[in-house]
Amino acid sequence: MKKPVFIYSEQLLNYKFNDDHPFNHFRVKLTYDLLNSMGALTEEQVIPPLEACDEQLALIHDRAYIEAVKKAGEGDYDESASLTFGLGTEDTPIFPHMHEASALIVGATLQAVDMVMDGKATHALNLSGGLHHGFRGKASGFCIYNDCSIAIEYMRRKYGVKVLYVDTDAHHGDGVQWAFYDDADVCTLSIHETGRYLFPGTGQITEKGQGKGYGFSFNLPIDAFTEDESWIELYKTSLLEIADYFKPDVIFTQNGADAHFLDPLTHLCSTMKTYDTIPRLAKTIADAYCGGRWIAVGGGGYDIWRAVPRAWARIWLVMNGIEASGPLPSTWLNKWQKKSPVTLPETWEDRENAYKPIPRKQEITEKNALTLSKALYLIRNEKRT
Amino acid sequence: MIVQEMMKTDVVTLHKEATIETAWKLIRKHRIRHIPIIEEDRTLIGIISDRDLRDATPSIFHENRNLEELQKPVSEIMVTDVITAHPLDFVEELSTVFYEHEIACIPILEKKKLVGIITERDMLYTLIQLTGALQPSSHLEVKVKNIAGQLAEVASLIKHHKTNINSVLVYPSKQENYKILVLRINTINPQKIVTELKNAGYDVLWPKEAEVQQ
Numbered sequence: 001m002k003k004p005v006f007i008y009s010e011q012l013l014n015y016k017f018n019d020d021h022p023f024n025h026f027r028v029k030l031t032y033d034l035l036n037s038m039g040a041l042t043e044e045q046v047i048p049p050l051e052a053c054d055e056q057l058a059l060i061h062d063r064a065y066i067e068a069v070k071k072a073g074e075g076d077y078d079e080s081a082s083l084t085f086g087l088g089t090e091d092t093p094i095f096p097h098m099h100e101a102s103a104l105i106v107g108a109t110l111q112a113v114d115m116v117m118d119g120k121a122t123h124a125l126n127l128s129g130g131l132h133h134g135f136r137g138k139a140s141g142f143c144i145y146n147d148c149s150i151a152i153e154y155m156r157r158k159y160g161v162k163v164l165y166v167d168t169d170a171h172h173g174d175g176v177q178w179a180f181y182d183d184a185d186v187c188t189l190s191i192h193e194t195g196r197y198l199f200p201g202t203g204q205i206t207e208k209g210q211g212k213g214y215g216f217s218f219n220l221p222i223d224a225f226t227e228d229e230s231w232i233e234l235y236k237t238s239l240l241e242i243a244d245y246f247k248p249d250v251i252f253t254q255n256g257a258d259a260h261f262l263d264p265l266t267h268l269c270s271t272m273k274t275y276d277t278i279p280r281l282a283k284t285i286a287d288a289y290c291g292g293r294w295i296a297v298g299g300g301g302y303d304i305w306r307a308v309p310r311a312w313a314r315i316w317l318v319m320n321g322i323e324a325s326g327p328l329p330s331t332w333l334n335k336w337q338k339k340s341p342v343t344l345p346e347t348w349e350d351r352e353n354a355y356k357p358i359p360r361k362q363e364i365t366e367k368n369a370l371t372l373s374k375a376l377y378l379i380r381n382e383k384r385t
Numbered sequence: 386m387i388v389q390e391m392m393k394t395d396v397v398t399l400h401k402e403a404t405i406e407t408a409w410k411l412i413r414k415h416r417i418r419h420i421p422i423i424e425e426d427r428t429l430i431g432i433i434s435d436r437d438l439r440d441a442t443p444s445i446f447h448e449n450r451n452l453e454e455l456q457k458p459v460s461e462i463m464v465t466d467v468i469t470a471h472p473l474d475f476v477e478e479l480s481t482v483f484y485e486h487e488i489a490c491i492p493i494l495e496k497k498k499l500v501g502i503i504t505e506r507d508m509l510y511t512l513i514q515l516t517g518a519l520q521p522s523s524h525l526e527v528k529v530k531n532i533a534g535q536l537a538e539v540a541s542l543i544k545h546h547k548t549n550i551n552s553v554l555v556y557p558s559k560q561e562n563y564k565i566l567v568l569r570i571n572t573i574n575p576q577k578i579v580t581e582l583k584n585a586g587y588d589v590l591w592p593k594e595a596e597v598q599q
Contacts, residue, residue, distance in 0.1 A: 022574055083547075083549075088547065089547050089548065089549070089571070089572070090546045090547050090548055090572060090574070090577070091548075091571075091572050091573050091574065133521065133573070140521050140571075140573075141521060141573035142573055171573065174521055195518075195524075196524060197523075197524050197591050197592055198523065198524075198592075199521065199522065199523040199572070199573040199574075199575075200520075200521030200522060200523075200573070201517075201518055201520075201521065201522050201523070201524060201569065202518070202519065202521070264576065265573070265574055265576065267592065
């Protein structure tokens with residue numbers, strides 16, 4: 001019987017800028033280990049990735065950019081020329097063999113795609129992927145090659161399917177949105193902290209697509225300090241209505257875990273309740289519209305000890321129909337507490353009242369509800385007529 | 386920035402003999418609201434707007450609408466006292482003209498000949514570009530004393546992090562002796578820069594941090 005697959009090998013951790021960098025793929029290993037310690041990963045479900053070739057990268061990226069990344073990774077680069085490609089900045093510093101490390105992540109996502117699209121797996125998960133800020137010719141926001149955009153373009157060409165891209169990272173999924181802005185066969189939905197204060201600043205309600213793609217880009221910019229209840233309301237309503245309107249052949253989800261209240265880079269206040277909801281509804285949509293075809297990748301998430309492993313493990317558990325609540329596996333806690341600079345949480349759920357009450361809660365909830373109705377205005381209008 | 390860099394040069398125009406009906410068709414086809422009226426040699430003699438056209442068209446509530454009126458030439462309804470600008474004018478000046486005269490479009494003339502057009506929509510787009518909001522960036526607000534050199538100090542601290550600045554706006558604070566710098570910086574992680582600014586004694590108005598109970 002077909003099962004979900006988990007794309008993983010330790011080589012994926014080679015995507016590492018430096019020791020002080022907030023983007024740290026050690027979180028993928030921590031998640032893998034958490035799932036292993038509860039026996040949720042069987043050997044046949046774990047698939048090692050293959051490096052993506054230049055032709056695959058060039059589905060989205062400029063050849064000149066790919067060459068610049070290769071050269072930079074070999075230590076052969078000119079500082080000012082690199083900077084025009086967004087390389088050598090504090091966000092995306094140059095590191096040895098950065099091309100190989102980045103291309104392996106793309107290959108991992110493509111492998112996830114092929115497993116699902118060739119009918120070898122029901123769903124597929126590549127937690128090392130989700131580098132949604134990468135642009136055609138420029139690195140941005142910790143992302144070098146945009147595995148999401150490449151995978152979507154790959155699916156469009158190889159399988160000719162309509163793709164629904166759902167991005168729940170706290171940052172706007174700009175790279176993917178702009179790559180398919182005029183394409184009516186790729187529908188993008190991004191729920192993120194308002195760009196007024198958070199990178200990349202785009203992702204406003206008014207960004208709806210252009211030309212043939214008009215009406216196929218959805219953005220829900222939510223207020224800073226948004227909590228579970230409001231977040232989940234927006235996610236459920238928008239995803240259900242958009243899926244019904246677009247009727248995708250396959251769903252591709254980007255699962256940045258940086259909307260969590262512990263995340264140091266953003267100002268949202270989600271807890272594990274949100275991260276329990278995200279994959280459950282994604283699976284429901286995949287089963288209802290796509291014959292189960294669902295590819296999930298990781299993304300942002302900078303509290304790598306407390307927030308990310310629990311949030312990402314949920315995706316795999318939901319894919320496999322495994323329920324988990326209460327205490328985390330003690331083997332995992334005992335193994336990693338020694339190495340963690342912070343106290344690890346002991347349960348799957350976050351404590352009640354884990355953060356100070358947000359004084360503007362009602363105002364934020366109202367504002368978000370308004371954002372939701374504006375973002376869905378077009379499709380609700382179309383339904384009425 | 387000067388007008389020349391942002392004006393549209395592909396302008397939809399009419400001669401004064403053209404009918405009102407022709408003008409209606411052009412406005413609908415190109416989804417525009419203004420048509421400059423020119424001579425053969427492109428000398429500007431007037432302008433018509435969608436409102437002028439509407440005024441010249443019988444109301445839809447009239448029975449037996451006399452649509453013959455639409456066969457009259459545009460010269461009968463065009464406005465001849467047109468506010469214009471020159472390609473070398475500054476964009477900032479032009480935005481003041483839009484605001485003060487409450488108009489929506491300015492034809493651009495060189496030696497009285499039409500060379501381009503700017504609408505309030507073009508103007509707004511240019512201002513959006515000036516804010517840097519269309520490029521990936523983080524938004525930073527710093528309150529500084531209203532004295533020389535503050536912007537340079539903040540900028541050099543950002544330079545030290547190899548972070549590009551996409552745009553800078555400086556606006557007056559409610560406190561007279563202060564100004565607020567609004568910077569869009571090309572980084573997903575402004576935290577290090579924020580911490581350094583705070584350590585250097587600057588009042589960082591945004592980003593703020595959520596208070597977490599540990």
